[in-house]
Amino acid sequence: MLAIYCRISQKKDDGKDRSIDYQKNEGVKLANSLNLEYKLYIDEGVSGTWEITKRPAFFELLKDLTDKKNVITTVFALDASRLYRSDQTRLTFLASIKKRNINLYFNTGIFDWSDPYMDFMGKVLSATDVLHVDITRLKVRGVLIERAKKGKVQGILPYGYCRDENEMMDIEPVEAELVKRIFKLSLQGWGYRKITDQFNDEDIPTRYNQYGGTLTYRKKGSNGLKSVDKKDIRWNHTNIRNILRNRVYLGERFWGGVKQPCPAIIDIETFNKVKYRVNSGLKKSGKDSSYKYLLNNLCKCGLCGKRFTGRKSGNYRHYRCTSILFQKVDKCGNGYMDVVALESFIWERFFYSHELYKLVETHLKNNGTRDKVKEIKEHIQSIERANNALRSERTKAIQLTLKGVFAESDIKSELIRIDASVNDNDIKLDRANEQLLNYLNSSDNLNDLKKDLSNIKKDIGFDIRQQLVEKYIKEIEVIKTPAFFEIVITFNIADMRKEYYKMEHDYTLAFITGELGKNLHPIKWLSANLKPAKLEKAKMLQETIKD
The missing domain is CATH 3.90.1750.20 (Putative Large Serine Recombinase; Chain B, Domain 2)
Structure with missing residues (x-):
């Protein structure tokens, strides 16, 4: 595929037609002569002296060039000034196509890699490609995230x-x-x-x-x-x-x-x-499909990772792994779990009992959300100060070069180091801002949860129940072992720990358990209605674990 890059700033060179249509037509002519499909990348009202981050189409071109699924074999621009007007941009772009053996064409013909400057380029490509091209690919995503915000x-x-x-x-x-x-x-x-x-x-x-x-x-x-x-x-x-x-x-x-x-x-x-x-x-x-399964979009098989969905067999409704539906795929062997037992457990344990609110409140308290927000904000400020210092350092180096104190060759490696550090810091800054947003949303989640739970009634409709469950629970993983059903619950709350449970095969007794299967405790809402024999068994299990 041929990538056709077209760019025009606010002004045209006297006596030269640099319109987008002219550039595009020249590129299409080349595509036809090379018998290649083409894709257009157009920057209008954009100067070639601007930073790469301010040139959207050029950013997209770099992203496509460095993508693992890249199908671009050739790049066309009317002349070199369409692509770059600075050594830094030139180095970044040429390094990206050189590493991937991509041809570059201008209106005058194919790009010549044998000129003296490119002889120097060949000696530093391996280092600069790591510092510029791969970092640029990450920075493209960072800039797009900032635009999304x-x-x-x-x-x-x-x-x-x-x-x-x-x-x-x-x-x-x-x-x-x-x-x-x-x-x-x-x-x-x-x-x-x-x-x-x-x-x-x-x-x-x-x-x-x-x-x-x-x-x-x-x-x-x-x-x-x-x-x-x-x-x-x-x-x-x-x-x-x-x-x-x-x-x-x-x-x-x-x-x-x-x-x-x-x-x-x-x-x-x-x-x-x-x-x-x-x-x-x-x-x-021919199927009885009138029943609505509360957890169909959340359950996952704990053995093979496939969906764990609701199904009716005879008079029995259950959740089961979908691997049994594929003839050419090995069945994972996970067992069935009763629909009413699993759905009642999730709803009554977390929502009807308001236990989820207590868990989220404890999570936010133990994780020091306010302190964490303050810490992240200070970290963001620290990165911004470091970037300002690096940019100031870069400006001084260029000024000293213009005054003749240093030769351009003396500061080239230093400018590469500074630019790489700034790019690296920008990536850290994007991650820190995302982390800050997650923590700020956590506090909002607690307020929303309190409001949602306060509206729960015994006769609440199915649609509202499912909306609530899917709003706060991200995934429910189920495995049937010889002794228990093991249930792992992941929440839609930033950094909140998973909950681990064990439930007996007759569904009459369930336990909270740690990640390693220790510290089992009967769940109060379920054990309150157990017969004496079951309560005695629960106590024995607890004593066994303690010993």
């Missing part, structure tokens, strides 16, 4: 959305109506393929139909790459399924762990009705 969106947006003039997400009216139609048809009992066929029969355009060029992908089960014209891409059942499952249509969008403002297209009631209809398999004829 400001609400700015990047990449191809979900169907039904577009960018506004401030690069924020907005609703695309025509596509949004089609999204609503997909949800409506699903509620009427239409399956993925039936909706797909209907849309294709009506010649409804897909998102890709708006773009030119080709899409290259690796077909499953094949070693080679396959290409298709974007104008020929039609709807398929995967598109429909992804739309019906995407919570972005509720106004919930996350990018790199950052929550972004996003207008909703579908209301929560409609989304959940579709979700439960699909998850419970109502479209499968």
Whole structure:
């Protein structure tokens, strides 16, 4: 594939046409002559003297060049000034393509690596590639995360959305109506393929139909790459399924762990009705699928890691590992667990009893959230001070060079060191900011949890129960051992420890347990209704563990 990079600043050189269309046309000509597919990278109103971090399309080009799935074999720019106007940018870019044996073309022909400067470049490429290219790849992600925190969106947006003039997400009216139609048809009992066929029969355009060029992908089960014209891409059942499952249509969008403002297209009631209809398999004829499984989206097999979902066999409803559904896959051998026992245990243990609030409160108290927030903020300030000092040091070095105190060759290695240190610190800064956001959200979680639990009643509806469970519990891992069911619960609270439990096979006695299986204690809500014989057994188990 040929990557065509086009850039234009506010001014044009006298007597020279540097328009984006001209640059693009020259690149397309080269693509045709080399018989290559192409992808465009366009920076408009961007100076070549700006830092790489301020050139979005150039950033994307570097990211694609260093990606493990990179399919780019050749890069084209009208001339070298389109790509770089500083030694640092030149070194970074040329190192990235040299290491990966990527050809570089200008309008004058293929780039010549034999000039004197490139002879010097060859001697330092191995070192600078580590310091610049790989760090640049990480920094690209860091800059995009910073943009995400400001609400700015990047990449191809979900169907039904577009960018506004401030690069924020907005609703695309025509596509949004089609999204609503997909949800409506699903509620009427239409399956993925039936909706797909209907849309294709009506010649409804897909998102890709708006773009030119080709899409290259690796077909499953094949070693080679396959290409298709974007104008020929039609709807398929995967598109429909992804739309019906995407919570972005509720106004919930996350990018790199950052929550972004996003207008909703579908209301929560409609989304959940579709979700439960699909998850419970109502479209499968001949099956009793009216039962709604509370934990279907959370349970995981503790032996093989596959989903642990609800199912009915005869008159018995249970959760079981989905490995039994695949004929060509070895069954992991995990046992079944009664639906009512597992769902009642989770709901009554954590929500109805308000035990989850106590656990979260204790977690925040023991982890010193306020102190941790203060510590992270001080760490962020320390990194920022270090970066300011490094930038000041870099400026002084350049000034001394301009005054003739040092030769340019004397400070080149020092500038590389400073730039690498700044990049390294920027990565640390991004991580620290993400960590700070997680801790700040933890305090909000406690307030939300208190409010949510206060509204719980005995006759609370299924939809609300499932929303609460999925809001605060991330995963439930289940293993059936010869002695017990072992249950591990992971929460959606930053750095909160997992909870470990053991439950007897007859579901009448459950224990809290540590990570190593020690310190077993009967759960109060469950043991309160046990018969004397069971209570005696519980006491004996406790004494055995203590001994």
